[in-house]
Amino acid sequence: MRIKHWIIRALCCAGVITHVYAQANDAQQIYASCSACHGEQGQGNPALNAPAIAGQYDWYLKRQLQHFANGIRGSHAEDIHGKTMVPFAKLITNEQQQVLAVYISQLKPVSANVELNGDLKNGSRYYQAKCGACHGGKAQGNISFNAPKLSALDPQYLLRQMTNFKQGIRGQHQEDKWGRQMAMMSTTVSDQELEDILFFISEQAK
Numbered sequence: 342m343r344i345k346h347w348i349i350r351a352l353c354c355a356g357v358i359t360h361v362y363a364q365a366n367d368a369q370q371i372y373a374s375c376s377a378c379h380g381e382q383g384q385g386n387p388a389l390n391a392p393a394i395a396g397q398y399d400w401y402l403k404r405q406l407q408h409f410a411n412g413i414r415g416s417h418a419e420d421i422h423g424k425t426m427v428p429f430a431k432l433i434t435n436e437q438q439q440v441l442a443v444y445i446s447q448l449k450p451v452s453a454n455v456e457l458n459g460d461l462k463n464g465s466r467y468y469q470a471k472c473g474a475c476h477g478g479k480a481q482g483n484i485s486f487n488a489p490k491l492s493a494l495d496p497q498y499l500l501r502q503m504t505n506f507k508q509g510i511r512g513q514h515q516e517d518k519w520g521r522q523m524a525m526m527s528t529t530v531s532d533q534e535l536e537d538i539l540f541f542i543s544e545q546a547k
């Protein structure tokens with residue numbers, strides 16, 4: 342009786358494991374086309390302007406891939422870096438978007454490890470007043486507000502996105518509901534405030 346039970350359990354387990362493994366393998370294979378820019382571990386590559394994506398929420402990653410593919414992000418004439426992403430987002434199917442987003446979300450986030458100058462006290466104050474309600478007290482993101490994690494992103498990428506939002510290069514498309522919300526928020530911070538906010542965000546990953 343006991344032996345039979347064990348055999349059944351072993352078979353079930355093996356089934357589950359091969360199933361999960363096949364999925365991971367697939368995602369890994371597709372991800373190979375992304376790693377040239379985003380890095381093998383999804384750590385990003387500032388020299389190529391490719392942001393860190395490891396450990397970002399799957400719902401956010403999937404939305405961005407859809408938006409790049411559908412011309413909702415990266416279609417503005419001045420969005421040079423967004424444009425590089427478009428053909429790669431178009432290469433993958435909807436199903437692959439889902440599998441990839443889950444795979445990337447499970448990679449361990451790597452801290453950008455950049456030394457910045459700023460005023461932490463002011464940065465914390467500005468951040469909590471203007472960003473924290475949506476992005477979370479430690480820049481960890483919040484699904485309830487559709488707001489991504491910011492803590493693992495390098496300051497250069499963050500600054501570019503804020504500038505793009507402010508200048509109408511990102512978040513202006515009619516169907517970009519969440520981007521439009523963020524574009525509105527981006528106009529509420531001054532350059533000086535943003536410098537301290539980015540310093541606060543970079544400290545959260547340490």
Ligand code: HEC
Nearest residue numbers: 374375378389390391392402405406422423425426429441
């Ligand atoms: C040729 C280089 C390159 C390749 C290959 C590439 N990307 Fe990108 N990716 C970029 C750049 C550059 C950006 C930043 C765009 C911007 O500044 O708005 C980006 C942005 C993104 C974003 C948005 C991140 C965020 O925080 O909003 C996601 C998600 C993403 N890429 C996923 C992928 C996936 C998945 C693949 C593979 C299918 C891939 N990328 C392949 C260069 C690349």
Ligand code: HEC
Nearest residue numbers: 471472475486487488489499502503519520522523526530
């Ligand atoms: C009302 C809620 C809200 C507030 C407040 C807010 N954001 Fe956002 N933010 C969002 C949402 C939603 C997105 C996702 C946009 C999308 O899906 O393209 C976003 C996206 C971003 C991005 C793009 C991240 C990426 O990976 O490309 C940055 C950078 C950002 N926010 C920074 C900030 C900063 C800094 C503040 C404070 C000055 C702030 N946000 C305040 C809701 C908010």
